[in-house]
Amino acid sequence: MNVRREEGLKTIGVLTGGGDCPGLNAVIRAVVRAGFAYDFETLGIRNGWLGLIDGDVEPLTDFSVSGILPKGGTILGTSRTNPLANTADFQKIQHNIKKYGIHALVVIGGDGTLSAARDVAKQGIPLVGVPKTIDNDISGTDVTFGFDTAVSIVTEAIDRLHTTAESHHRIIVVEVMGRNVGWIALTAGIAGGADAILIPEVHFTMDEVCRKLRARYEAGKKFSIVVIAEGAHREDIGVPPVPEHDRDECGHEKFVGVGNMLGKELERCLGVETRVTTLGHVQRGGSPTAYDRVLATRFGVAAVELIHAGDFGKMVALQGNRITSITLESAVQQLKTVDPAFYELGMMVTGGKK
Template sequence: MKRLGVLTSGGDAPGMNAAIRAVVRKCIYHNVEIYGIKYGYQGLIEGNIEKLHVGSVGDIIQRGGTKLYSARCPEFKTEEGQRKGIEQLNKFGIEGLIVIGGDGSFRGAQKLTEKGFPCIGVPGTIDNDIAGTDFTIGFDTALNTIIEAIDKIRDTATSHERTYVIEVMGRDAGDLALWAGLADGAETILIPERQDDFEEVISRLKRGVERGKKHSIIILAEGVGSGIEFGEKIKQATNIETRVTVLGHIQRGGSPTAADRVLASRLGAKAVDLLLEGKAGRMVGIQNNKLVDYDIAEILTQKHGIDEGMYQLSKELSI
């Protein structure tokens, strides 16, 4: 292959720019032309494509978000949308495509591969909800953003002797809530994979009050429910003064951590290697600090699971 393309799709994640940079410079190192597709699959359909150079990715490794932008594209889920995308790729002479994103982005890459156009997926999502890899690009940065926020909230919780419910991202996966809760000593962690009984949460709060505990931190993944509604239920059940903080999209932004920059660089470069080796329909990942790759179709049939040992430890340490 002498000409490749790269796009970012779905929600942005810190470290995507580092992955783009790695793809571009790895291609140029191997004398392969590289084209950036702006606004994900929507830009692909519209032909929003430009050639990238070494200087195109200068000074972006430390930036959050994505230089190539991102957009949702329902049209690409259709046969017609996919056909238009392939026509644009052929028009620009692009022979292989690297897709940086989550499971929705990978489904698009799978469809292109099935239609004969080689694609490689790079997992970029703060939720860390992709099977086949220990970590996804953006997870570590988002986790540290959450921890920093909880540390500040805990200062206020201690000063005013209040219970705080902190809602974090994680519609279908609880890794952000679990890791943040364990790292910050939360009294209760609520995640989609384990629906804790409300009465158990209340009993834990009351036991804390009985032994003189003055404040509590509860981490709630958005997939479990509304933090505001949950906080109101706690207040009604215990008469404990309760406040709620919804962290929202602050979790997506910010300069990526060293861990995310290195991970993104490794995964982006590996994706180029796979295409140059003639492989297609694969996802790159990391397991036990070793780079791996799996069939995207196989990955999409699997579900990322939480670390059961960590979850049990969070219970044992929150007595």
């Protein structure tokens, strides 16, 4: 498309990559509005890195971002395109950055998108990263936006499921997102008063889970809520290799329902009617919480300030109550797993260790 630029203004390009997440639009809005203060104009890049390959961009104005703060998803669209998958695509990215006069990029994404951003930055393209993921697994930041919304949704679901579990004397298994880390399962499980919480960081055995729930029934508690992250593994069956046809375009395992497996095993083991609720993409859809709107806004403003300062190759981060920045390299070198002390707290309030 033809993009007209005002003489003397520098241009920021902003893109969203990976899975959608509540708060993305709040970042986009903040980038556009903070840009005004530094005489930047903003180009929205559609569908993540793919839009930069295809030259699919649009000017973002104050009118463009009006009213998007409470909206879920991303007005720019997203994809899981790898910008460095082949030389031809990266050359197109370089060409389009020059063509549209993009001074620097704001790249909003999770581990995959920010890993790609780190590699693109090493090729000399000025950019800054903004961490988003409901999984809360990005290192160097206390929280990622989207996490609070996901936890709120899961906690409400657990609250609602408690009533039917208690009324019908059932076990209800709630499967939540969490491929490699259990932040959502543990945080929402504690908030919702779950009776067992199973996370990827700590493998479990059926004997341990059954023993814990059986003790509840013997104590006169005739219902239970079990929260399990989708990536949790049974220690007694190991972790089998995942064939290629069961992986997505990023090589991630396509989960087939650990919650259903657990539910069947619990019913067989305990003889108690068991139902399974898989929350799935409900957790990352819809309007962001107030906390996530504010955090995403603070991140967007900080990203523009880094660009204004010429401090590239960084990711904005929350540490304590202060917005700071760290190198992209340090942000993506390892996933932020559940703090063992937090896990121990969770086990204590669910009635003891495993």
